[in-house]
Amino acid sequence: MKANRDFDVEMTAMAQTTDYYMNNPLIHRDRRLGKSPSAWVRSFSCEDLKPLIVCRGPIRMEAMTVYEEMGITHYGILLSEKDSIVYPNALSPELRKLTDNSRVHRVPDYTGATKEERVQRIQQIIGIALDNGYNAVFAGYGFMAEDDEFVQAIEDAGLMFIGPCAATQRAAGKKDEAKRTALQVDVSVTPGIDNVTARTLVSKYPDREALLALVKAQGLDCDEKVLADESLSLEELADHILAASYEKGIDLFSIEELCAQVEKECAAMFRQYPGSRIRLKAIGGGGGKGQRILGASMLTKKNPTDADIAKAAAEAPELVREVLLEVKANGVGDNKNVLIELNIEQTRHNEIQMLGNGTWCIALGGRDCSLQMHEQKLLEVSVTQEGLQLEIEKAKKAGLTEQVKALETDLKVLKRMEEESERFGVAVGLDSASTFECIVDRDRHYFMEVNTRIQVEHRVTELVYSLKFTNPDDPEDYFIVESLVEAMALLAMHKDRLPRPERIPRFGAGVEARLNATDDSLSPSAGGVIRYWSKPIEGEIRDDQGICISNPDTGLFMRYHLAGAYDSNIALLLTKGDDRQAAYEHLAKVLRCTTLRGTNLATNLEFHYGLVNWFLGWNVMAKPTTRFVVPYLTLVGKLKEEANKLDVVHAFLAMKKHYAKLYADDPEAAKAASETLDRKGTLLTRPMEILLGDPHLLSGWLSINRKNFSLENGKVVWKRNPLVMVEETYEYLNMTWREDAPAAEVIWTHDRDLLNDALGFYAQLRERFGLSKDEFVKLDQILAKEKPQGGFDKETWEAIRSAHVGYTMGNELLGILFLIAEKTDFYDFRVEDNLDVTIPDYLNDPELQAAMKKVLVPPPATKADEIVTPGGGMYYAQEAPGMPPFVKEGDHVEKGQPLFILEVMKMFNKIPAPFSCTIDKILIDGTDGVIVQKGQPIFKVTPDEKFVEVDPKELERQRRATTEEYLQAVL
Structure with missing residues (x-):
């Protein structure tokens, strides 16, 4: 046996x-x-x-x-x-x-x-x-x-x-080398230049004799055969010489000479690709570091002039210095090569998980990582052939022709990316785990780079595939590996002997949300302390290095200081499901049930909850691009801007006055209406105040409820029972009744009893008339008839209709939320039948984006003659060591002009002047690297324009007037 x-x-x-x-x-x-x-x-x-x-x-x-x-x-x-x-x-x-x-x-x-x-x-x-x-x-x-x-x-x-191994790191990890290898093995690459340092050297030493003389003068250890090979181009020879200079630790050109060459190359690319932007990428960058985009002004210029091109290309030198500084490649002897690539505008970011032993390479499906900001990924979802095929079959059964075509295109692209990744992996001798990263534009894809390491989002792949290693001499002798960390250890010990595994489908889909220490605008927020974290729910995968584990001796949660020295990540929250819909639904539940509390603590938890529900409300198979998040945040900012104009309590009181006037001729009816509304007051206003107070929550709620109403002649018309929506809203806010929960976190008992009575009342009527839960319109039409229906006698029918009036009274208040959506054109940001995401052009306006960022996170309180830090972090007065400071005392600066750099969690943020002014005094020690706190004064200034404060009473009057305008549209 x-x-x-x-x-x-x-x-x-x-x-x-x-x-x-x-x-x-x-x-x-x-x-x-x-x-x-x-x-x-x-x-x-x-x-x-x-x-x-x-x-x-x-x-x-x-x-x-x-x-x-x-x-x-x-x-x-x-x-x-x-x-x-x-x-x-x-x-x-x-x-x-x-x-x-x-x-x-x-x-x-x-x-x-x-x-x-x-x-x-x-x-x-x-x-x-x-x-x-x-x-x-x-x-x-x-x-x-x-x-x-x-x-x-x-x-x-x-x-x-x-x-x-080191050889693979060099061949695949360096972006320039990887791109050259990709071209050799027929991998689709982004148009651009991968050897600007070689071109810089050739510009300085323009012939073979000059380059060979340089080798001799600097005493570089170069291969004589390479130096003697006249078949090599000057740039190929220059690359070899540069490699020797790195070994010796010397520079053969200055950063200024490199910047000038990059500017020249960018100008040439702007001519070649009119109407496009250019991306600069340091070859040693990773995790979004060392990348900048230039040429925003060129997007609208299909026939740019020489002046247009020169102006756009002139942005390059500053950005080159930034990327080199960010990846610490600005020292003497560092490889300063920078990729200059065409920026594919409408792109999705897809990546293929690879595993190899140096001889074989296997692709383990893809991950869509398009939802990102500051080049940092936020939400990642699995993309597999099995998953796409399942969605294609579902779309065919539903008759969704455009969706079928879109998904079939994705399936073809995925297969090509997997095939190319395996060819590339073999070519570079991949002997562990790595990721083959691509940008996807409809039916085309372009190889970007290989991350020669395990990825943060590797768990997503582990959810959808396991690895089966089988004995070549006995197909029944095998073992299963479900961890990529385990697979890497196996390869380190036994790589030559490990047979090529078979990938085994595990779960249908996996999705990961990165819980980061960021504010509502997704700007890093370091320094907070986590004091409480709710326990994981069933099926939640919380990958958080154990922050959430209580003290085993006392059972108390231990405070956790988010120091912020390295990055903003707190945890990775993952869920799985039979398909993407199920995985998203469970992730929404995980986010809903997660409570984080602390001191000076800001996270993107609510952002994720709103975003996940946005996709659930539209289509989880949607194809967002890497440009999705910023305009989405801008739209959320518009929601908050409009919500700030409203006062729910005033709306409720004004509604009571409306009903008092409506029943002015019938005192008993007026009294009954007032009592009914008083009973329903907190049932309606408590969840509404929470939604209006958090635009991310409001965004998700509006998305999942977008089919539950319509606007006819400016009035809200319900397609579902508003009280059912109220019940679902309490669930959406995780406020359903729980005996062990504080009253502030759940529906109040009298509201719960009232809601249950109403829902029970309608459930009995639906059963009587054979209607489903979603057929409220039909039920409402039946109840509008004076003649008894459903076999009820006249007296009972009148009592039923009277109860219906009471239960529906005041529900109009909920319609205010939909009017906010209408006012902000919220639903114009949508998913089309072909799964493309339509983003209204105005949301891409940089000025609007900056304004809405301030709405989402108002700047710290400041005096009219001060400029303060927008957040905590490490202060730098100049762009790079040896460069002049951004400003000095006595300088006049224009609004938007850079004042200093604030490094927060390894991200370098240029802080612009919030208004035009003159710098009177610098209030901080000019030494780079000093730690500053949020709201700390940095400059004493004289503003160009005098600030006029708005009277708080006038603001309140405006809020009430706007609230009453909204109310008129729902009553």
Whole structure:
């Protein structure tokens, strides 16, 4: 009898028996291959792997958990003094789990702030590994995970790197090299220039003799065969010489010369591609870092003049300096190459998960990552052949012809991307996990880059596919891997022996929301403290390095300081489903049930809830582009701007006056109406006040209710029973009755009883007349008839109609919300039949976007003669070291002119002047790197125009007048 062939082992709870772990289907499997009855499976045991984990955040906790499940007992972690988990009172699960202090290795910073510090840190990490018995290093998805010099140093020290090897890092991780390889293996690439540094050198040394003389003069160690090969172009020769200069640590041209060449190349591209913008990308960037776009003015110029082109290209030098500074490639001897690419405007960002062992490469489906801002991803959803085929069949049955065509196009593009990714992976000898990133424009796609590391969103792929490794000599002998972190460890130990796996569909769809420390406008908000986090609900996958785990001794939640030194991510929230609709619906439930409270704490939780419900209200298969989020936020800002004009309590009181006038001739009826409205007051106004107070919640609510009303002659007409919508609104706001919840967080008992009575009343009538829950219009028409219906006698029928009048009275108030949608043209931002998203042009106006950002997050209170910081972070007075400051005392600045840089969570934000003024005094030490707080005065100024404050009483009068105008439209 054969040994146990199916090693898809049972779920276990190994580390901590908490709801967090028990609800997470991505962790807690017994992954110890060494315990298998199969000798072939046992041969892939990784129990001898001794990794040093040099990353932070959720991936560190995940690696620790997976390694323990694999039977790996000797591992350690690197811990920076700037990491949030070292703050007082932060009861880190990593440190609680790893109680052996000798395996926690503390460093000042994970990478170092300069090139010199980075080199020191690399040697320090290698020293820690060698001195403490580790034989491998795992860098996760941050810091030096894609640094080929780091990986080469690890390999030279005789250690394993759990990730792509140095050769693959160089061939695939450097954007210029990757693009050249892609062209060689017939991969579709974005039009552009990948060798501007070589062109810069050739511009300075314009012939072969000059280049060879340079090699001699600088004493560069170049391959003599390459130097003698006259078949090479000057640019190819220049590339070889530049590589030697990097090895020696010298520059062969100045940054100013590079900037001039980039400006020249941009001008040529603007001529070649009129009406387009250009994207600059540092070759060593990642996670959205080191990228800038120029030429916004060119979008409207299909026949640009020389002056137009020169003006647009002149933006390049400043942006080149920015990208080099951001990726720390502005030092002497750094590779300063920058890709100059055509910016594909209507693009979706799709990526393919790859896995390889150096010989084979397998694609594991795609992820749509188009919903992003500041080049940072926000919401990611799985894209698989099986999932698209399922949606195609559903659309065919529903007769949705345009949707079928769109989905079939996506399926064809996905298949091509997967095929190309596998060819590329083999070409670069991919021997671990990586991601093949593309931009998609309808039926076309362009390769962008390869991330030679595991991705933050790798869990999305783990939800939809598992890997089946089968014995080549026995098809019944196999083992299953459901973790990419586990697969990377397997490849580090056994890559040459691992057979090419088969991908096995797991769940139909997966979706991930990145919970970040950002404000309502999605600007980073560092420094907050989490004091309470609700427990995960059933089916929630909360990948948060364990922040939400309570103190096991006291059961109390431990405060967690979001230090903000590295990035804004708090957690990754994932859900799965049989299809995308189900995954989105469950994600909406997860977001609805999540409560985060703290001090100075701002998150994008409400943004995600509104966004997910926007898609649920329209179509979860929609195709948003990477330009979706900013105009969407602008529209949400317009919702808030309009909502700020309204006063719900005043609307309710004005409605009472309306009914008093309506029944002025019948005192008893007037009294009954007043009493009825008083009973319903808080039932209606409490949820409305919450919706009006948070535009993200309002956006989601309007989206899922867009088919529940119509406007006829400016009046709201209900298509569903408003009281059913009230019930659903309480559920939407997570305010349904719960005995253990504070009264402030749930429907009040008298409101609950009133609502239940009303819903029960209508349920009995629907049953009597054979109507469904959604046939309110028909029921309302029946109840409008004076003649008894449904076999009721006259007296009972009159009582029923009277009750109906009472239950419907005041519901008009809810219609105000729909009038806000009408006033802001909210539904013009929509999904078409072919799944394209239509974004009204006016929402792309930069001035409107800036104005609505201030509506979403009003600037800190300030005096008329001061300019303060809009948020906390690290202050820089100049663009880059050695450059002059943005402003000095006595300067006059125009509105929008850069004043300083505020670095928040590794993002460099240029802070513009909020108004035209003269800088009288700089109130802060000019030393770069000083920490500033939100609202801290930076400059004393003399404004060009005098500020006139608006009388609060006048504002209140305007609110009430606007409220009454709205009310007239619903009564």
